[in-house]
Amino acid sequence: MDGTEGFKPALGFHVLTPLYDRVVAMTTRERTFKQALLDQAAIEPHQQVLDVGCGTGTLAIGAQQRQSGVRVSALDADPTVLAIAVRKAHRAGADIAFDQGRSSALPYADEQFDRVLSSLFFHHLSWGDKLLTAREIHRVLRPTGELHVADWGRAGGLASRAAFLMVQLLDGFETTSDNVAGMLPVLFGSAGFRQVEETRRISTALGIVSLYRAVKSGAGPGKRSAGGKA
Template identity: 35%
Template sequence: MGEQNYTPPLGTGDTQDYDRAIRIWTRERRWRSALLQATTPVAGETIVDFGCGTGTFAVMLKAAQPEVRIIGIDPDEEALAIARAKAEAARVGVEWRQGFAADLEAGTADAAVSSLVFHQMPVVEKARAFAALFQVLRPGGRLLIADYGRQRGLMRLLFRATIQRLDGVADTQPNADGILPDLIRDAGFVDVCEIDRVHTVTGTIMLLGAKRPA
């Protein structure tokens, strides 16, 4: 496998409580809906959900556009078991894989998405993951990220009191300092832009978009 360092759900590995916490504390419906709109899945496409976790967004994508091939990849076996159950309950077909971005085949996806993953990774692994996602995408492919970004004012205080207590400071502080757009550009992406920002009681979740050059 590729990247070896990652923080488990809630910083503790308590996967069973992860969905409830995300729903209560992050205004999940708001930012997931915005991410889905930004992704705009098109029939016939292949979309990779990197760090798919318990599969909520991968299932949303498939339900929104049944003619899209969805590949959900995550290193956490327990999270993937929950993801499979969600897909079965929703009666949608998603390809679930245990692994990291570097384990995906190059040049096979039209879009790559990721939500609430990068803030849990060391900077070196963040950079490696963006580089791997660049390779996974076909020329012209798009990247959509929803994650904690630059934190300002009250949002920075809330982020410190919640996310950094759960996931630690070392991996999360670069996100709070606004590193993600630079890492995305360094990986070779262009047209890096902020699509939306959602203020929550755990800090600001930012939606970022970018493209692999055509």
């Protein structure tokens, strides 16, 4: 075992990983939904942020570049995709702590982070791993911490549902079905999050990308309002 077994790589197959950034940029309105997620997260300068399932690091780099003084960690199971992320961060001058690990056993202390971000990630996990991951995220967030997720959301019309079959063929039907059935808010609620909401739905060539927001305890700054629905 080299630690790379048992997870689904960025485009479903290891051989496609070098193409990931180009494919995602062309098919998912990546810039639009990642900027919207960062707007929603409203990260403050002193805060500690974690990007779970960071892939090639685009969101983590965006978070770091938006706010000087913010400390960003980013985790992924795949050393190949992390190598790409490290090179991109270096080129961008972004100081990010990249870690290899599983989202179901995060290598971080309890209550370490103010914000946990995640994009196009939960649909890679079985329901059991989704639940373990959501509980781990809950554990590493401070009491006033917030979770901000962008991922494939509840199906829209027939056309977007049909387009989403392409994602399902690459990433598998089992893990993606929870997303398209609109189960992510249920998942976050089951893991103990409060004020769980789908804040926006963005149409892409491959289906609907939904933005979600949830707070750890429902107390303090977590009560501020997130961006409106699209």
